Amino acid sequence: MAPIRDMLSDTGITEQQWRVLRVLSEHGPLDTTTLADRASLLHPSLTRIATTMRGKGLITQTRDKVDRRRQFIAITPDGQKIIDDNADQSARIVADFRRILGEDDFETLLDLLGRLDPGAQD
Amino acid sequence: MAPIRDMLSDTGITEQQWRVLRVLSEHGPLDTTTLADRASLLHPSLTRIATTMRGKGLITQTRDKVDRRRQFIAITPDGQKIIDDNADQSARIVADFRRILGEDDFETLLDLLGRLDPGAQD
DNA sequence: TGCTTTCCCTTAACATGTTAATGATTGCTA
DNA sequence: TAGCAATCATTAACATGTTAAGGGAAAGCA
Numbered sequence: 001m002a003p004i005r006d007m008l009s010d011t012g013i014t015e016q017q018w019r020v021l022r023v024l025s026e027h028g029p030l031d032t033t034t035l036a037d038r039a040s041l042l043h044p045s046l047t048r049i050a051t052t053m054r055g056k057g058l059i060t061q062t063r064d065k066v067d068r069r070r071q072f073i074a075i076t077p078d079g080q081k082i083i084d085d086n087a088d089q090s091a092r093i094v095a096d097f098r099r100i101l102g103e104d105d106f107e108t109l110l111d112l113l114g115r116l117d118p119g120a121q122d
Numbered sequence: 123m124a125p126i127r128d129m130l131s132d133t134g135i136t137e138q139q140w141r142v143l144r145v146l147s148e149h150g151p152l153d154t155t156t157l158a159d160r161a162s163l164l165h166p167s168l169t170r171i172a173t174t175m176r177g178k179g180l181i182t183q184t185r186d187k188v189d190r191r192r193q194f195i196a197i198t199p200d201g202q203k204i205i206d207d208n209a210d211q212s213a214r215i216v217a218d219f220r221r222i223l224g225e226d227d228f229e230t231l232l233d234l235l236g237r238l239d240p241g242a243q244d
Numbered sequence: 245t246g247c248t249t250t251c252c253c254t255t256a257a258c259a260t261g262t263t264a265a266t267g268a269t270t271g272c273t274a
Numbered sequence: 275t276a277g278c279a280a281t282c283a284t285t286a287a288c289a290t291g292t293t294a295a296g297g298g299a300a301a302g303c304a
Binding site: 097100105108109113116 | 219222223227230231234235237238
Binding site: 032 | 251252253254255262263
């Protein structure tokens with residue numbers, strides 16, 4: 001994760017906050033349980049992270065009108081801007097991994113890791 | 123790491139404390155810089171962890187007579203007991219990984235990961 | 245309807261990761 | 275030898291991981 005962290009150190013957000021933004025950017029607004037799952041966060045962590053990010057204006061949090069236990073979290077334009085500004089560099093990092101290993105070995109790695117942790121398939 | 127954490131939840135120590143004990147058990151007393159490196163911990167983390175573990179009587183910490191900036195940390199009998207009590211189960215977890223993937227694929231995985239992070243060779 | 249259960253989420257408490265600043269020694273050098 | 279740089283380690287501040295407990299709302303049922 002070191003290259004990712006280097007990238008993020010310039011943006012003022014953390015690795016976990018980056019994951020939250022990416023998931024929201026890809027899937028649109030999500031309830032907190034789904035968001036925590038897709039961002040690989042435990043719910044207590046997400047609660048805190050969401051509070052921080054709401055404070056920074058990166059996300060909005062709204063309560064479900066029907067089921068008032070539920071909440072939905074959505075990305076704001078400011079949050080989306082962080083994703084956009086770093087999209088190139090982010091893609092480059094993955095491309096680097098692929099280049100270092102070569103296409104075949106890269107796929108092999110994903111396969112082997114997947115076999116060790118069947119629950120983590122994306 | 124999930125299987126390791128399950129194992130440790132019974133012992134009252136954390137994953138990082140486990141790594142510290144293992145390194146000390148394998149290499150004998152070490153200075154804190156070397157210990158932090160081998161246990162994959164940053165120095166500030168090691169400082170705190172060492173304080174905790176000293177409180178539990180798992181390690182001892184002594185200052186170098188010659189260079190009084192330096193410290194040496196050693197495992198105590200109580201600490202070694204934790205290693206011994208869990209050695210079987212620990213070996214079994216690695217063996218499980220090897221079994222799931224098969225010998226060849228297991229070696230391949232170690233190789234691929236090593237190529238992505240050349241600094242982390244053991 | 246009233247009660248219990250279940251669900252969704254938050255709080256709390258403790259341990260660690262991470263970066264920057266600070267201490268404490270030692271070593272070098274003018 | 276006084277002063278400064280380098281080294282080893284700790285402290286501080288903030289963010290997250292992890293487990294357990296709590297709080298509010300909905301659902302099921304007598």
